[in-house]
Amino acid sequence: MKHDTASPGAALPPRFAAWFADRGWSPRPHQLALLAHARAGRSALLIAPTGAGKTLAGFLPSLIAIAERGDPVAAPSNRVAPLPGLGPKPRPPHRGLNTLYVSPLKALAVDIARNLETPIAEMGLDITVETRTGDTPPHKRRRQKYAPPDILLTTPEQLALLLASPDAATFFRDLEALVLDELHALVTSKRGDLLALDIARLRRLAPGLRITGLSATVADPDGLRAWLVPQEPAADDPQAPRALAEIVTVKGGAPPRITILETEEHVPWAGHSARYAFPEIYRLIARHRTTLVFVNTRSQAEAVFHALWTINEDGLPIALHHGSLDRERRRKVEAAMAQNRLKAVVCTSTLDLGIDWGDVDLVIHVGAPKGASRLAQRIGRSNHRMDEPSEAVLVPANRFEVMECRAALDANYLGAQDTPPLRPGALDVLAQHVLGMACAGPFFADDLHREIASALPYRGLPRETFEKVIAFVATGGYALRSYEQFAKIRKGIDGRWRVAHPRVAQQYRLNVGTILEAPLMKVRLTSRKRSGLIGRGGRVLGEIEEYFIEHLVPGDTFLFAGETLRFETVHEQEALVTRTNAETPKVPAYAGGKFPLSTFLAAEVRAILASPERIRRLPEQVQDWLGVQQRRSLLPGPDQLLVETFPEGNRFYMVAYPFEGRLAHQTLGMLLTRRLERAGARPLGFVATDYAIGLWAIGDLGAMATTSRPSLSELFDEDMLGDDLEAWLDESFLLKRSFRGCALIAGMIDRRHPGQEKSGRQVTVSTDLIYDVLRTHEPDHILLQATRADAATGLLDIRRLGEMLSRVKGRIVHKALDRVSPLAVPVLLDIGRVPVGGDADETILAEAEDLIREAME
Numbered sequence: 001m002k003h004d005t006a007s008p009g010a011a012l013p014p015r016f017a018a019w020f021a022d023r024g025w026s027p028r029p030h031q032l033a034l035l036a037h038a039r040a041g042r043s044a045l046l047i048a049p050t051g052a053g054k055t056l057a058g059f060l061p062s063l064i065a066i067a068e069r070g071d072p073v074a075a076p077s078n079r080v081a082p083l084p085g086l087g088p089k090p091r092p093p094h095r096g097l098n099t100l101y102v103s104p105l106k107a108l109a110v111d112i113a114r115n116l117e118t119p120i121a122e123m124g125l126d127i128t129v130e131t132r133t134g135d136t137p138p139h140k141r142r143r144q145k146y147a148p149p150d151i152l153l154t155t156p157e158q159l160a161l162l163l164a165s166p167d168a169a170t171f172f173r174d175l176e177a178l179v180l181d182e183l184h185a186l187v188t189s190k191r192g193d194l195l196a197l198d199i200a201r202l203r204r205l206a207p208g209l210r211i212t213g214l215s216a217t218v219a220d221p222d223g224l225r226a227w228l229v230p231q232e233p234a235a236d237d238p239q240a241p242r243a244l245a246e247i248v249t250v251k252g253g254a255p256p257r258i259t260i261l262e263t264e265e266h267v268p269w270a271g272h273s274a275r276y277a278f279p280e281i282y283r284l285i286a287r288h289r290t291t292l293v294f295v296n297t298r299s300q301a302e303a304v305f306h307a308l309w310t311i312n313e314d315g316l317p318i319a320l321h322h323g324s325l326d327r328e329r330r331r332k333v334e335a336a337m338a339q340n341r342l343k344a345v346v347c348t349s350t351l352d353l354g355i356d357w358g359d360v361d362l363v364i365h366v367g368a369p370k371g372a373s374r375l376a377q378r379i380g381r382s383n384h385r386m387d388e389p390s391e392a393v394l395v396p397a398n399r400f401e402v403m404e405c406r407a408a409l410d411a412n413y414l415g416a417q418d419t420p421p422l423r424p425g426a427l428d429v430l431a432q433h434v435l436g437m438a439c440a441g442p443f444f445a446d447d448l449h450r451e452i453a454s455a456l457p458y459r460g461l462p463r464e465t466f467e468k469v470i471a472f473v474a475t476g477g478y479a480l481r482s483y484e485q486f487a488k489i490r491k492g493i494d495g496r497w498r499v500a501h502p503r504v505a506q507q508y509r510l511n512v513g514t515i516l517e518a519p520l521m522k523v524r525l526t527s528r529k530r531s532g533l534i535g536r537g538g539r540v541l542g543e544i545e546e547y548f549i550e551h552l553v554p555g556d557t558f559l560f561a562g563e564t565l566r567f568e569t570v571h572e573q574e575a576l577v578t579r580t581n582a583e584t585p586k587v588p589a590y591a592g593g594k595f596p597l598s599t600f601l602a603a604e605v606r607a608i609l610a611s612p613e614r615i616r617r618l619p620e621q622v623q624d625w626l627g628v629q630q631r632r633s634l635l636p637g638p639d640q641l642l643v644e645t646f647p648e649g650n651r652f653y654m655v656a657y658p659f660e661g662r663l664a665h666q667t668l669g670m671l672l673t674r675r676l677e678r679a680g681a682r683p684l685g686f687v688a689t690d691y692a693i694g695l696w697a698i699g700d701l702g703a704m705a706t707t708s709r710p711s712l713s714e715l716f717d718e719d720m721l722g723d724d725l726e727a728w729l730d731e732s733f734l735l736k737r738s739f740r741g742c743a744l745i746a747g748m749i750d751r752r753h754p755g756q757e758k759s760g761r762q763v764t765v766s767t768d769l770i771y772d773v774l775r776t777h778e779p780d781h782i783l784l785q786a787t788r789a790d791a792a793t794g795l796l797d798i799r800r801l802g803e804m805l806s807r808v809k810g811r812i813v814h815k816a817l818d819r820v821s822p823l824a825v826p827v828l829l830d831i832g833r834v835p836v837g838g839d840a841d842e843t844i845l846a847e848a849e850d851l852i853r854e855a856m857e
Contacts, residue, residue: 163436
């Protein structure tokens, strides 16, 4: 059944109808439609644009149900006695948790709680709402288990912890509704796999559970509808029809006003800083009430914030928000935004999902968005109302990004979505879940398999694979079964599986979750004493990647938390820093937050290059750049692969333009290097960007391609994804790094122990040793299977690379040039920024101005 904004729905109770009327509102049809589904006990997916009242629509059925349920308690004797240190229990024994809300962001859960307080207070409803995230104090989390609120707002990780508790059945027995916000951001990741498994358990504990999914950006509605409801096992036919939830769609909404920054400044040929635009960004901030300045990485956030403060002559209140900052610093920024005390916040993805704080009237996106759906999500933070257009300005950092921004802008007006497709559930996540269910209580394997197979990501899970996962959790696998530390569960004489020791459950609770960032180290701001010694006290500014700190020496400076800091020393796994006035600090290169170019936007950029009409819509300086490229070389067609070869200095270069994203290009570069070595070209290295790949060698790559030694069709043949890929993976460290993540998620290696935490180096050493043992003695180990699946879809992007090689077969165009082309200049400039090994370190390119002049002549 499908509803639009004109569809009828259920009527509101008088108290709720009066509340809407007092505010001059009328309930929207989609809000009433969801209410009707809820009263019928049906799960539903709501797809609605930003500002359409999705959150209220999701909670309205619960608010009404709880208000109508009432509290029948009449005598004080029915109350539960206070628990020592936990405070009084505010509800009678039978009134438990009614509604659970799950968000991908801690900040979003806090924001929703704040927004729910208004209708509850204004209607005088006896309804309690609380949050439970990683930031919630332990004493409050303990109290919530004994005295749950009516509505609990939480994250996937906290839900996993609650379900792994022996009293989970009691805690969730009264649960009626589950609301999943920003559903598209949850279902396509390992967090989504864990959440799907936990929902399968919730359905068992609360058989009448009704689920509502909320999302504004949906590429595959039926996939999300199937994700919301239990599925019949389909091991014999994975393509069998799926059960689907109801769907409510909302059309319309004011179209956004998006522009690409128009500037007289020179747009760089390469780089990602967008320094040329900082003065204009500052002027935009000054002219608007509140501006969110989005960037794609934490290091970018630090750099942009620092640059804006440097030119902030008017003393505008500008703040910084990203995931590595200390919780209290983030909360202060969030509170200041809600109170409209800030002119701007420089932020990453921590604020791009559903946040409705303050009077934001402009979004500035520094750098290309890398995806149409991501851009739509971030733009929606401006004028967060359905009937008012969001306003956004895109600031490309270089000339390739100008085309990407144009492609994203066009896609937004067309309503195009490019969220990743649903995929089979990950085996390392399944292993973690199996252990969590053992922590909750003994289980029969048959029962757990049926439960797991009802979750869409594991619908086709073969029983044989499930048994291998059980065996892994029980022994670590055949090659490791003699090591006691890998034995997490055991089978009793009653045939049920249970944890092998109570400490296993404790370890599980410390290490639950699927979010794996680089190992972090606290950054503590201290001071230098008169004696010259460094103090040990001071406040914690946040956390930074451990590998970055390891590369610093005392006296090095870097940007963090919006300040320029001097590294002093490491003490007890903390980086001690002092303030400095250094003008040229190093910038931390965070590993998280780097997005690959989406397939959709990549295709759109290729389409722009092939369309003279679309090129004429680009800024004049970019048109000139592409015009010289057309005269000097070629602008490739949408299905062509342009390969240019040319000499530069004492090296020979080959630059190809697949436009398939950095991950696929890195894999392509590794495999091409192997083939060029076999051909005797003596390659020295390569660099990959989102748009192109550049290789350089001692041998003449142009002559090799012209004389077919080997031919370009042979060089770029699809068979490189066979033996060449396997041989390279056997020699590289990439799979070891992928294995490390799988081992941590699956619980083979514990990052955290009571009272201590392993360093990143300790974890790496442990997992590298285990990886070598398994590859030698058990190559089909379940975690090695998970590792290869991760590498294929993530680090290597093999599927996308394979599709590209197939697409360009027979369509490779070679241009043998006598010097660098305009399109190749950004690639060569990137070579100077990327550390490469061997003889390539000796290759020093000419100054950028000289290179550009040569290309444009």
